[in-house]
Amino acid sequence: MAIRSPILFCPLAALLAPVALATSGAPKTTVHVDAAARVTFDSNIFLQDGGPLVAGAVTTAPAREESWVQSVAAGAACGGVAAGAGKFELGYRAEIFRFAGHATENHDDHRVRASLAGAQGAAAWDASVNALWTNGEHLAPLYNVVGGGPAIGGEPVRARRAQTIVRGAARVTVARPGGWWRLLAAGIDQDFHTGFASGCASYVDRGEYTAGAEFAREIRPGVAWVLGARAGRQRQADRPPSLALNSTSDLVRVLAGIEGKLTPHWKIDLRGGPDFRSFTAAEPAALGRHRSAPYVEATLGWTPDAADAVSLTGLHRLWPASSGRGVYEDSTWELGWKRKLGERWSARVAEKFADADNHRDAYPGTKPWHDQIRTTTCAAEFRWNKRVTLDASLVRETGEGLLPITPGRAYTRTLCSVGLSGTW
Numbered sequence: 001m002a003i004r005s006p007i008l009f010c011p012l013a014a015l016l017a018p019v020a021l022a023t024s025g026a027p028k029t030t031v032h033v034d035a036a037a038r039v040t041f042d043s044n045i046f047l048q049d050g051g052p053l054v055a056g057a058v059t060t061a062p063a064r065e066e067s068w069v070q071s072v073a074a075g076a077a078c079g080g081v082a083a084g085a086g087k088f089e090l091g092y093r094a095e096i097f098r099f100a101g102h103a104t105e106n107h108d109d110h111r112v113r114a115s116l117a118g119a120q121g122a123a124a125w126d127a128s129v130n131a132l133w134t135n136g137e138h139l140a141p142l143y144n145v146v147g148g149g150p151a152i153g154g155e156p157v158r159a160r161r162a163q164t165i166v167r168g169a170a171r172v173t174v175a176r177p178g179g180w181w182r183l184l185a186a187g188i189d190q191d192f193h194t195g196f197a198s199g200c201a202s203y204v205d206r207g208e209y210t211a212g213a214e215f216a217r218e219i220r221p222g223v224a225w226v227l228g229a230r231a232g233r234q235r236q237a238d239r240p241p242s243l244a245l246n247s248t249s250d251l252v253r254v255l256a257g258i259e260g261k262l263t264p265h266w267k268i269d270l271r272g273g274p275d276f277r278s279f280t281a282a283e284p285a286a287l288g289r290h291r292s293a294p295y296v297e298a299t300l301g302w303t304p305d306a307a308d309a310v311s312l313t314g315l316h317r318l319w320p321a322s323s324g325r326g327v328y329e330d331s332t333w334e335l336g337w338k339r340k341l342g343e344r345w346s347a348r349v350a351e352k353f354a355d356a357d358n359h360r361d362a363y364p365g366t367k368p369w370h371d372q373i374r375t376t377t378c379a380a381e382f383r384w385n386k387r388v389t390l391d392a393s394l395v396r397e398t399g400e401g402l403l404p405i406t407p408g409r410a411y412t413r414t415l416c417s418v419g420l421s422g423t424w
Contacts, residue, residue, distance in 0.1 A: 029080035034093070038419035040069040044411055045105060046141055047150035047157060047399065051408030057144035061157075068100040075111075086118015086125070097160070107136030107160045127170035136161045138194050140201040145408025149201040151371035151399030152356045153322050158203060162193035179218050182228075185211040189235075192322070196240050204324035205237040210251070216259065223260030226271065229253065238282070239324030245284065245363065247320055247327045249277040253295050265303050272296040275318055286364050293318040293329060307340040321358065325366065328358035344384075350377040359403070369406050373399040388422045 043066050050063035075093030082088055091113045099105040110133045117126040140161055143149040150157065169186040187210070192203040214228030230253045236246040257271040275295040283289060296316040303309050314333040321328055336350035352375040362368035379393035394416055401409030 029078055031076065031078050032423060033076045034074070034421065034423045036071075036073040036095075036419060036421035038071045038417055040071070040415055040417035042067050042069055042099075042413070042415055044413040045099065045102060045157075047154045047411040047413060048143070048145070048408075049411045051145040051147065051410060054144045054146060059142055059144050061141035061143050061149075065102070067102050067105070069097060070100075071095055071097045084118075084120075086116060088114070088116045090114050104137050104141075105157075105160050107134055109134050122175040123172060124175075125170070125172045127168075129166070129168045131167075132163075132165045134159065134161065134163045136163075138162050139197060140194055140203065142197070142200050143408065147367070147401055147403075147406030147408040148323075148369065149409070150411055151373050151401060151409045152354060154201060158201065158322065161203070163203075164191040164193070165189070179216045179224055181216070182214040183211075184214065184230075187232075190322075201323065202239065203322045204239045204246075205235070206320040206322060207235045208320075209233055209235075210253075212253075214255075219258075223258065223262055223268075226255075226257045226259050228255050228271075230255070234277075234318075234320055234327075236320035236324065236327075244282055245325050246282045247279060247325070247361070248282060249279045249291075249327075251278075252276045255295065267299075267301040269299040270297075272298075277318065284363055287361060291318070291361075309338045311336050325363045326358055327361050328356050329360070331355045344382055346381045346383075348377070348379045348381075351375070352377070367405055368403065369409065370402040371399065371406075371409055372402060373397065387424055388420070390418075390420055392418045 043064065045065050045067045046061035046063075048059075048061050048063040048065075053059060073093060073095035075091060077089055077091035079087070079089040091111075093111045095109045095111075097105075097107050097109070112131045113129070115126070115128040118124070137160070141149075141157065165188065167188045169184075171182055171184045173180055173182040187208065189205075189207040189209075191205050194203050196202040210230045210232030212228055212230030214226050216224040216226045218224045230251075232251055234247075234249050234251060236248050238244050238246050253273060253275045255271040255273040257269075259269050261267050273295060275293050277291040277293070279287075279289045279291065281289075294316060295318070296314060298312070298314040300312040301309070302311075312333070312335050314331075316329070316331040318327050319330040320326075332352070332354045334350055334352040336348060338346060338348040340346050352373075354373040354375075355371070357370040359368035359370055375395065375397045377393060377395050379391065381389060381391045383389050395414065397411075397413040397415070399409065399411045399413075401407065
């Protein structure tokens with residue numbers, strides 16, 4: 001795999017260098033292996049409800065196409081403590097998916113992860129790198145529906161195609177009387193290995209790489225106001241065979257928020273503020289080369305008792321489209337509740353809302369879109385013993401295009417699954 005953006009790893013290496021130099025002695029390690037099997041019924045594998053086709057066109061993505069999906073997975077992880085560096089973990093997991101009657105959707109996921117966390121004196125650090133390689137089809141379905149493909153790019157379909165995704169993040173936090181300061185870096189690089197064809201959902205490579213600093217002042221012990229800034233770049237590749245048009249940009253985010261335990265039962269981690277953009281010359285001049293948008297990342301947790309955990313997570317950002325030639329305002333929020341039902345049983349319900357709007361940033365000559373997806377999840381888990389777990393889930397997902405010129409983006413989908421997993 002050729003990493004086109006080595007900047008993804010430079011901030012991580014810089015932050016972790018002192019940790020690496022401090023490491024000494026042979027680490028103490030343990031090894032774990034896991035395996036899983038799952039059967040899923042998918043009521044709409046191509047995320048299509050039968051929107052009108054473009055005049056004279058054909059499609060390879062039939063509406064409401066059903067399939068049984070079988071998957072098996074196996075993995076191994078090595079973890080332990082390295083003297084001077086802290087706790088570490090290295091892991092690999094492979095998962096194979098097979099769709100009954102739809103060989104184009106078969107794919108294999110290979111995941112590699114590494115993490116490190118430790119503390120010494122007033123300093124604490126943590127870092128992680130996760131890589132996904134999907135061995136799947138090199139061409140997306142041929143949609144040819146009015147308004148394009150499914151809502152918000154049809155991520156479940158896109159995730160089955162050949163691609164490589166690398167994510168990394170690192171933080172170093174130093175405590176000071178009445179507060180703390182922190183250096184942080186994060187990045188994601190998404191490299192699609194798919195081809196381009198008229199009518200297909202053709203994907204372009206994209207990524208984001210940032211680094212910054214934060215300063216916190218305690219309101220009271222355990223909770224603090226936070227002020228910080230992050231700078232970096234978002235990358236979007238050209239979409240062949242078009243002209244060299246993309247929405248690559250340099251960014252600066254000025255963020256304020258609050259972090260810590262509000263009460264023994266409430267925990268918050270919130271950042272928000274303006275996101276300032278300067279686009280390269282590859283951005284159409286008609287859209288302007290400068291742009292600002294709100295940026296928000298939020299996590300709120302409530303644990304009223306030992307059996308219940310309620311969480312709210314959210315992210316609002318300006319994000320490059322996987323279809324190329326443009327950015328859009330992307331907002332995702334999820335409310336979840338998990339409850340323990342005795343020693344072996346647990347249940348979870350969740351409601352997720354996603355909104356994506358590019359009408360402000362649509363390229364001249366292209367059709368704007370504004371999509372929403374709502375996902376409801378109900379799941380149950382039974383712990384057979386300390387190593388083996390059974391689970392079942394029911395998911396209902398509805399996507400729609402809010403603009404009248406995008407009827408082909410609407411879909412409804414139901415997923416029913418049962419699974420068995422074990423760890424040794």
